[in-house]
Structure formats: C-alpha cells, structure tokens
Amino acid sequence: MVHQQRPEPRLSPSSDTEDMTDMAKLLAPRLAYFAAVARTEHVTRAALEAQVPQSTLSRAMARLEQDLGVDLFARRGRTLSLTPAGRTFLASVERALAEIGRAADEVRADADPASGKVAFGFLHTMGAETVPGLIHEFRADHPRVRFSLVQNYGEAMLERLRAGDLDLCLTSPVPDAPDLVARRLDEQKLRLVVPADHRLASRRRIRLAEAADEAFVTLEPGYGLRRITDAVCKEAGFKPRIAFEGEEAETLRGLVAAGLGVALLPPPAVPRPGVVELTVTAPRAVREIGVAWLDGHPDTPPVTAFKKFLLSKRGNLLP
Structure with a gap:
C-alpha cells in the first residue's frame, strides 16, 4: 500500500504573529541585563551595575541563550566575550532599549505639569477666533504648555477621543454617550x-x-x-x-x-x-457647544489644568 506523504505543518500568519509576540514577552525582561553583561564582559561587574545578585544575572543569561537557541557569549571564568551571534543581537537590543528610553522621556515630557502637551480637537467654525483666544488666555498662566490641535467635524473628533488621539474636544451637538463625559459650555444663535x-x-x-x-x-x-x-x-x-x-x-x-x-x-x-x-x-435656531472627554480616561496635569480652564468658561466661551 502506498501512503501519501503529508506536508509538514506550517504556521499561519496569525500563528507567526502570536509566536513573535510571545517571544518578545519572553525576552524583554532580560534585554537590559544582556546589554549590561555585553558592555562590561564580566558577570560580577554587570550585576553591580544592574543592582541584582550575580546568580540572578547568570541564570538570566543562561535562560536567554536557551530561549534563543544560540550561544551569545564565549565564557572564560567570570569573563565573557560576545560571539558573532551575540554581537548581532546586541546591536538590535541597544536600538530597542534606546527607543524605549526615548519613549519614556517623551511620555514624561507630555505629562509635565509646566510644559506638557494637550491634544485638543475643535470644530472648523471655532478655529478663526474662539480656539486661538482660549489658548492665548490659558497660556497666560501656563506659558510652556504645548498643544496638538485637530480641526474636524464632531463625529470624527469623538472617534479620535475614543481612539486615544485626543484628550478633549469642543463639539456640537453636545454628545450623549455612555463612554463619554460632556459638559455644555455655551450656545450660538444660527x-x-x-x-x-x-x-x-x-x-x-x-x-x-x-x-x-x-x-x-x-x-x-x-x-x-x-x-x-x-x-x-x-x-x-x-x-x-x-x-x-x-x-x-x-x-x-x-x-x-x-x-x-x-x-x-x-x-x-x-x-x-x-x-x-x-x-x-x-x-x-441655536447650536450648543460643549467639551467632551473619554470617561475614566486618566488625565495628565496639563490636561487637567486645561479642562478646568474650559469648564470655567461656561456661558462665556464664545466671543
């Protein structure tokens, strides 16, 4: 009897993605340890630099090599040197750690009470006078706060709120949705x-x-x-x-x-x-103008300050 040879099983694209995600989660906690060992080429010095026990660092490196399936270091007692695979891996690890550092600096800067950022959306009809006037007045007391401004129609801005692209938006009509908080500020006669x-x-x-x-x-x-x-x-x-x-x-x-x-x-x-x-x-014939934000979304200090400022303009928002 002739048996048909079955093809080797292959991972689907979704499985490949899941495997890469799982590998990233597995490796990420040990990358900084690896960079420290690679930089010092000495486990004891790297442990002091990383402020972890030497045994913890040694186990982490052994597990890292095991998970990758390659030798990253050539060992001579407590002294280590990178293998060619280790040098290739280090270049990518250093780029990844640098990118993480830049991202951390960016989010800290955006949350800084004095110089942080507010992502603010508003209607096209409020761009000529109302919004420039509001920002000018707010910056009298908060001169270094930065703004990322988006002009759009109401529904599009609410979607940007839900996506996390905006902190606050001025819109009309004032939305009534369970995932949003909205406050009426003023009205315009049409x-x-x-x-x-x-x-x-x-x-x-x-x-x-x-x-x-x-x-x-x-x-x-x-x-x-x-x-x-x-x-x-x-x-x-x-x-x-x-x-x-x-x-x-x-x-x-x-x-x-x-x-x-x-x-x-x-x-x-x-x-x-x-x-x-x-x-x-x-x-x-009027349209109500309100400010909206995502319910339960934590605010940074500059967003809190600008939100408080906008709410103080109730009945006096429009020129």
Whole structure:
C-alpha cells in the first residue's frame, strides 16, 4: 500500500504573529541585563551595575541563550566575550532599549505639569477666533504648555477621543454617550444667510418657515450643524431642499454669495461681503457647544489644568 506523504505543518500568519509576540514577552525582561553583561564582559561587574545578585544575572543569561537557541557569549571564568551571534543581537537590543528610553522621556515630557502637551480637537467654525483666544488666555498662566490641535467635524473628533488621539474636544451637538463625559459650555444663535441681492435681503428678522421654498446649501450628512439644520427646518414645518453639500461653513457662505442657495450658519469670524445674515425668530435656531472627554480616561496635569480652564468658561466661551 502506498501512503501519501503529508506536508509538514506550517504556521499561519496569525500563528507567526502570536509566536513573535510571545517571544518578545519572553525576552524583554532580560534585554537590559544582556546589554549590561555585553558592555562590561564580566558577570560580577554587570550585576553591580544592574543592582541584582550575580546568580540572578547568570541564570538570566543562561535562560536567554536557551530561549534563543544560540550561544551569545564565549565564557572564560567570570569573563565573557560576545560571539558573532551575540554581537548581532546586541546591536538590535541597544536600538530597542534606546527607543524605549526615548519613549519614556517623551511620555514624561507630555505629562509635565509646566510644559506638557494637550491634544485638543475643535470644530472648523471655532478655529478663526474662539480656539486661538482660549489658548492665548490659558497660556497666560501656563506659558510652556504645548498643544496638538485637530480641526474636524464632531463625529470624527469623538472617534479620535475614543481612539486615544485626543484628550478633549469642543463639539456640537453636545454628545450623549455612555463612554463619554460632556459638559455644555455655551450656545450660538444660527442665522439664515442669504445672497445680498436676494428677495429677503432687506429683512433683519425672519421666521424660518418663510424660507421653506428656498434651496439650501448645507454641510454633508454626519456633521452636527447638518443635523441641527434638518431638525430646525422640520420644526418649522418643512424639509429643506438641498442644492449643495460641503465640508466647511465658510465655503457655504461663498456658495450663498454666489446665489446658489441659502444656509443656516453660526456667525462668521469676519463679515463676508455678498451675503446678508438674518436673525431667525422662530423656531429657536441655536447650536450648543460643549467639551467632551473619554470617561475614566486618566488625565495628565496639563490636561487637567486645561479642562478646568474650559469648564470655567461656561456661558462665556464664545466671543
């Protein structure tokens, strides 16, 4: 009878990854010991430098060689010299230890109360005046604190919070989610922005229902201001007819100025020619601005200080 030869079993890519991870966990605690022995080429001196018993160091080196399956040292009494394999391994170990040292220095620097870093996200519409003003005021008492700033729409910033990329964000609407903590800080009245030559441009105030037949330019779905626009129009008794969708409020103002529609927008940082901004008397057209952070996430001292500062601006956040 002829038996078919079975192929040798091979590890799947996921198994390879798991094996590498297991090996790293196995070797990592002994790498600094290895570097000390390699540097001194003497177990006793290395034990003094590493502040561990000589027997502990000797066992660690023997186990390291056993786990790797290669000889890292040639032994002559208590004196050791690196084998070619040992020299190759040492070069990578020194790079790894140096990288760990740099990472430790970086995280300590970011957490420093006086000069640490705050990763802060905010809406595009708050980038011209509000956020620069807040940071300028905060740095009057914390002049060396550094900021990593991210501008984006609300949902994207909340995902960055959850991913750990941001410490805090200013967003709208104020989120209500079990994994987040959010505090309302202020609100902005939204205005109906119309072209300067529009039939409504001579008005100062308007009930939103009077614009039910107009084409609207809005932000894309998923943006907080778009959800507010849809909700306010629904309360006014109509569904807005969307002519154009964009990603940034000032772009929408440009589209309005070009006569492509009307828009519900917060006040601009600088008045824009070509448009007229009308106060909406009904329904109530506002967007709430709040600060959010990840629930249970430990704060560094600079983040704690900036969070306290933002919360102190309740009712006085916006210029």
